Amino acid sequence: MLFSIVIPTYNRKPILEKCIQALENQVITDSNLISDYEIIIVDDGSTDETISWLKQKAFPHLRWFQQDHQGPATARNLGVEKANGEIIVFIDSDLVVTETFLQAHAHALNSSIDRAFTYGRVINTSNFENPTAEPYKLTDFSAAYFATGNVAIHRQWLEKAGLFDPQFQLYGWEDLELGVRLKKLGLKLIKCPDAVGYHWHPPFSLEQLPRLIQQEIDRGKMGVVFYEKHPTWEVKMMIQMTIFHRLLWGILSGGGRLNEKTMSPLLQWLINQGKPQLALEIARIFLNWYNVQAVSGKIPLSKP
Structure with a gap:
């Protein structure tokens, strides 16, 4: 074949x-x-x-x-x-x-x-x-x-x-x-x-944060489109469209207070220590917060 x-x-x-x-x-x-x-x-x-x-x-x-x-x-x-x-x-x-x-x-x-x-x-x-x-x-x-x-x-x-x-x-x-x-x-x-x-993918750096944040916002917006096509609990869990996810990432990010600005010194320190992957995993706390905000409509869907 x-x-x-x-x-x-x-x-x-x-x-x-x-x-x-x-x-x-x-x-x-x-x-x-x-x-x-x-x-x-x-x-x-x-x-x-x-x-x-x-x-x-x-x-x-x-x-x-x-x-x-x-x-x-x-x-x-x-x-x-x-x-x-x-x-x-x-x-x-x-x-x-x-x-x-x-x-x-x-x-x-x-x-x-x-x-x-x-x-x-x-x-x-x-x-x-x-x-x-x-x-x-x-x-x-x-x-x-x-x-x-x-x-x-x-x-x-x-x-x-x-x-x-x-x-x-x-x-x-x-x-x-x-x-x-x-x-x-x-x-x-x-x-x-x-x-x-x-x-x-290139090693994580702070310069990537604007792109990664936009990516999570876009993922959240497309998650809404996904759910509108298949309004099931399974899809809700996949796209983090639940009260559990909003509470989880809301608590972990301090309601958005732990963000790219407040966490940049820690992330840069980890990068300087040769631990860019760990820095990225920590950054996922506020990246996921952007995602669930977009899924919940706090960041409205605009035409691509």
């Missing part, structure tokens, strides 16, 4: 180079399962040098397309539309995979029931030079049902479910919302830990 790897990207040229090169280095040991593969990049209106770089490259498996900045949901839909494969693999453009990545997904799909998709392992790392050197950590565990950081699925199920909802133009939830519809079709998640991807 032909595998199509669909990757939306937005202003991620440096790590995108590593992402594509790792995919070009795939070792296919069973041609009965994978006849060939293609890499579909959809640039979501990048303003960096992504397009000029892509124009200069001639990777054998790569095809790429452009769209105005509309978010990953629309970009993935365009990628599926342009893809030729029977199997669609979704990863993010900041993921660097091992050389047996595709083969692992193919074996897991082949040994599973018909109504299934495979979910690989994602390991978070800040090591840009050698991202695949990072060991698996307990914090890398994910209980998500359908997350597009590392997933492979038969194209027919995506089309039957209706692909991604383009309402999700801001950050968050477009993949899990599609997962709700896939679950209604009876699809089963098959864990595939041998399909490993290393999710790179």
